[in-house]
Amino acid sequence: GAGVSQSPSNKVTEKGKDVELRCDPISGHTALYWYRQSLGQGLEFLIYFQGNSAPDKSGLPSDRFSAERTGGSVSTLTIQRTQQEDSAVYLCASRRLAGILDTQYFGPGTRLTVL
Amino acid sequence: AQTVTQSQPEMSVQEAETVTLSCTYDTSENNYYLFWYKQPPSRQMILVIRQEAYKQQNATENRFSVNFQKAAKSFSLKISDSQLGDTAMYFCAFMATGNQFYFGTGTSLTVIP
Numbered sequence: 046g047a048g049v050s051q052s053p054s055n056k057v058t059e060k061g062k063d064v065e066l067r068c069d070p071i072s073g074h075t076a077l078y079w080y081r082q083s084l085g086q087g088l089e090f091l092i093y094f095q096g097n098s099a100p101d102k103s104g105l106p107s108d109r110f111s112a113e114r115t116g117g118s119v120s121t122l123t124i125q126r127t128q129q130e131d132s133a134v135y136l137c138a139s140r141r142l143a144g145i146l147d148t149q150y151f152g153p154g155t156r157l158t159v160l
Numbered sequence: 161a162q163t164v165t166q167s168q169p170e171m172s173v174q175e176a177e178t179v180t181l182s183c184t185y186d187t188s189e190n191n192y193y194l195f196w197y198k199q200p201p202s203r204q205m206i207l208v209i210r211q212e213a214y215k216q217q218n219a220t221e222n223r224f225s226v227n228f229q230k231a232a233k234s235f236s237l238k239i240s241d242s243q244l245g246d247t248a249m250y251f252c253a254f255m256a257t258g259n260q261f262y263f264g265t266g267t268s269l270t271v272i273p
Contacts, residue, residue, distance in 0.1 A: 080263075085265070086265055088261075088263040090263075095259065103260075136205065149205075151204060151205035151206075152204075153204050154203045
């Protein structure tokens with residue numbers, strides 16, 4: 046079946062603009078994660094959605110970052126008033142979460158460049 | 161707080177040889193899970209292998225195996241008979257309660273023909 050998809054694959058924006066990054070998880074997966082991967086760094090957890098529960102937003106770096114998950118499926122990560130330090134690859138992952146060892150399936154990421 | 165440390169930013173190995181990637185972690189949890197992910201140049205992260213902390217037996221998946229030392233909080237990945245397709249970034253990850261994953265900074269592995 047189809048994997049996790051993300052769009053756009055690349056985004057170049059000017060400092061101060063808002064951007065929206067989209068994630069389409071695997072159908073039926075109840076859990077969805079957003080990560081940020083900066084050059085030379087590991088994956089930094091941003092936010093986690095699980096079913097209808099309140100999302101875990103503990104990783105969002107500032108109030109310029111927000112995310113939504115509509116209908117328990119598609120998720121959008123929004124970055125307002127982008128800064129150059131926001132430049133990174135943003136990865137989305139989904140999990141079926143039928144069991145604790147359900148693996149994460151990652152999308153190909155969106156490379157964001159803030160000029 | 162959970163932390164994951166990968167102390168080898170870059171490694172290389174000759175094709176068909178064996179290489180070991182290191183990972184240490186810090187946690188106060190007793191029940192947790194450890195993972196190795198591979199990220200090739202295509203950026204698509206793929207699960208390589210996983211280990212439950214309560215299992216003493218080291219996990220093995222074909223050419224990939226781990227050396228899990230719970231007391232030392234060490235979780236190394238051994239790749240046997242290295243292949244050119246193994247060239248990638250490798251990330252060690254930890255998950256305990258709360259379903260949040262913690263990743264190391266990665267090791268860039270190059271397999272030399």
